[in-house]
């Protein structure tokens with residue numbers, strides 16, 4: 001933990017709809033007046049830990065927060081839908097100045113939808129291989145997942161774990177069986193919860209993705225899109241879909257990179273995120289001056 005310079009924190013939400021609901025998150029640095037905080041949102045069945053490799057490479061002086069989404073990691077007790085819960089989180093933390101929202105995979109879809117639903121909260125978004133909409137972009141893996149073959153992303157055995165790692169990442173993980181077994185065991189305790197999240201996402205969110213994304217064309221904030229060329233879960237063609245929808249978006253492809261961009265290219269991801277932040281934008285300048 002100390003390596004990445006983050007502290008683990010808890011935030012009790014506990015309103016009428018979510019009695020005792022608590023967000024868990026990592027924080028590095030603290031809010032800098034008149035600068036956007038960097039907020040990181042992980043993908044399905046992942047958690048805040050996935051961002052440590054990226055956050056480690058972000059220089060001190062920037063304010064970074066990586067949250068555990070409801071139904072993931074150490075965040076507990078939510079009934080509310082993700083977008084509303086995330087919005088409450090920002091309010092409770094007094095993140096009143098527009099933020100730089102970074103999301104990976106399903107977290108990228110959430111970041112995109114958050115920006116359309118709450119435009120005043122966001123001045124920049126970075127989407128790492130967000131879920132593309134509908135059958136036209138549906139990979140074989142995603143369609144298997146939709147039909148209920150969950151072990152592709154929710155492995156239950158060591159063998160399935162290695163198979164999942166191989167499909168999602170270019171990194172070789174066969175190295176340490178003990179660590180793999182410990183990691184798998186910790187994930188198994190979340191299995192039923194994650195199955196519920198996935199089922200609900202496919203039933204309620206996936207069918208409406210195209211309609212939800214359509215709002216992206218009205219975005220005023222700056223948009224960065226990153227995709228791994230070897231992504232087998234979220235089709236690389238999705239990058240074209242999003243850049244057609246958002247003509248001003250900056251598009252970056254990583255070679256030798258699968259779906260798990262934060263695993264395969266943490267250093268490069270951090271440096272692109274910072275470089276994009278440094279790019280002059282009239283929109284942001286007007287916001288902060």
Ligand SMILES: CCCCCCCCCCCCCCCC(=O)OC(CO)CO
Pocket residue numbers: 042043044045046082083104105106107109110113131145153198201202205206233260
């Ligand atoms: C407000 C809610 C909006 C949700 C919208 C998204 C609905 C998509 C359906 C589920 C699609 C499932 C694929 C997720 C891929 C993923 O996240 O990959 C992980 C590894 O498992 C990376 O960390």
